[in-house]
Amino acid sequence: MLAGYDRTLLSVVPTPIRRMVGLWLLGLSLGLPAFMAVFR
Amino acid sequence: MERAGAPGWGVMMQRFRDGIRGLGLPLLVAPLWFDLLIEMFSNRPSRIVGDALGIGLVWLAVAMLRRGGAGDTRRAAAVVGLAAGLTAGLAAHVGWLPSVMAGFGAYVGMRLLYDGSFVEAPPPPEPIVEAPPAPPTPVSIVIGEAEARLTRLRATAARLSAPSLTRVADAMGAVLDDLRARPDRLPLARRFLVVHLDGVDRIADRMVAGAEAPETLGPLLGELERTAGELRSHLRAEENAALEVQVKVLSDRLREEGYR
Numbered sequence: 001m002l003a004g005y006d007r008t009l010l011s012v013v014p015t016p017i018r019r020m021v022g023l024w025l026l027g028l029s030l031g032l033p034a035f036m037a038v039f040r
Numbered sequence: 041m042e043r044a045g046a047p048g049w050g051v052m053m054q055r056f057r058d059g060i061r062g063l064g065l066p067l068l069v070a071p072l073w074f075d076l077l078i079e080m081f082s083n084r085p086s087r088i089v090g091d092a093l094g095i096g097l098v099w100l101a102v103a104m105l106r107r108g109g110a111g112d113t114r115r116a117a118a119v120v121g122l123a124a125g126l127t128a129g130l131a132a133h134v135g136w137l138p139s140v141m142a143g144f145g146a147y148v149g150m151r152l153l154y155d156g157s158f159v160e161a162p163p164p165p166e167p168i169v170e171a172p173p174a175p176p177t178p179v180s181i182v183i184g185e186a187e188a189r190l191t192r193l194r195a196t197a198a199r200l201s202a203p204s205l206t207r208v209a210d211a212m213g214a215v216l217d218d219l220r221a222r223p224d225r226l227p228l229a230r231r232f233l234v235v236h237l238d239g240v241d242r243i244a245d246r247m248v249a250g251a252e253a254p255e256t257l258g259p260l261l262g263e264l265e266r267t268a269g270e271l272r273s274h275l276r277a278e279e280n281a282a283l284e285v286q287v288k289v290l291s292d293r294l295r296e297e298g299y300r
Contacts, residue, residue: 015156022152029145030120031068033128034094037075037087040132 058158062105065120069098075131090130097123101150110160117154121147179223186216186233189241196244202253204261208240211268218275225275232271236264 047055076091097119104116125143128134134142190213197205219229240261247253 018152019157022149022154025145025149026065026120026153027068027149029142029149030065030098030124030127033124033132033134033139033142034069034071034075036134037091037094037127037131038071038078 054158058108061108061158062102062116062154065098065102065105066095069094069123069127072127072131079131087131087133090126090132094123094127094131097126105154108158108161112160113151113154113157117147117150120150179226182226182230182233183216183220183223186212186237189237190216193237193241193244196248200244200247202247204258204265205240205244205247208261208264208268211265212237212240215268215272215275218272222275222279225278228275228278229271232267236267240264 072091072094076088076095079087079091101116101119101123104112104119121143124146125139128142129136129139190209193209193212194206197203197209215229215232219226243257
């Protein structure tokens with residue numbers, strides 16, 4: 001499960017939190033611009 | 041109680057997650073479809089391009105994620121980063137700095153979300169289409185044919201009263217006897233049976249037809265006799281090597297199991 005993170009500092013962060021942060025970041029960086037495109 | 045062989049909850053959950061892997065990404069850019077329609081009517085080409093690229097690149101990233109090969113997560117993250125940057129820059133027109141930040145943010149988000157979530161498998165090797173092997177000639181047929189030739193050769197040698205031909209036939213007969221005992225060694229002696237025996241057979245035919253034996257025939261027959269002897273010793277050496285291996289394997293086994 002953690003194979004991709006074993007060598008990084010992120011390995012100390014619990015997986016569910018990491019996934020949630022990832023989802024949030026993705027929503028902010030991809031979802032928000034896509035949403036903004038409709039209203040500009 | 042769980043049935044033996046039925047997948048557990050963990051396995052089923054993983055299968056479900058593999059099944060829907062990446063399919064949430066197109067939902068994030070779903071508003072771009074709507075915007076694409078609007079921009080088509082407003083006739084703003086740069087925004088149309090931004091929308092199309094945002095939608096297309098995200099689907100490309102989904103395809104990469106679902107392929108799941110080595111390094112695909114990283115590539116998919118880069119493609120989503122590019123899609124986010126282009127969406128922000130071209131479709132949403134938010135300026136270059138926020139666009140770059142959106143691209144970087146989407147890349148990091150993808151890495152956080154998908155890195156290590158599944159084991160990346162190397163791409164499956166191309167299936168190798170092998171030609172069906174030619175049906176092998178049964179060993180007994182090959183040996184039987186060789187025997188028939190040898191019998192004819194012996195009869196011819198007796199008729200011509202050629203002792204050198206008889207000696208060659210005897211030497212070849214000895215090889216055949218060995219092969220009959222161990223038919224699996226036939227591939228080692230097939231060339232001998234095909235080329236040498238056939239050659240001697242033709243020579244005997246010519247002599248029966250009244251041809252004068254050239255001077256070189258004697259040494260040639262001697263050579264053939266010697267080759268047959270060499271082949272026998274080669275076959276025997278193979279047997280010996282196989283026996284040695286068997287003895288070693290068995291004695292190692294006994295030693296491992298503590299009997300020696």
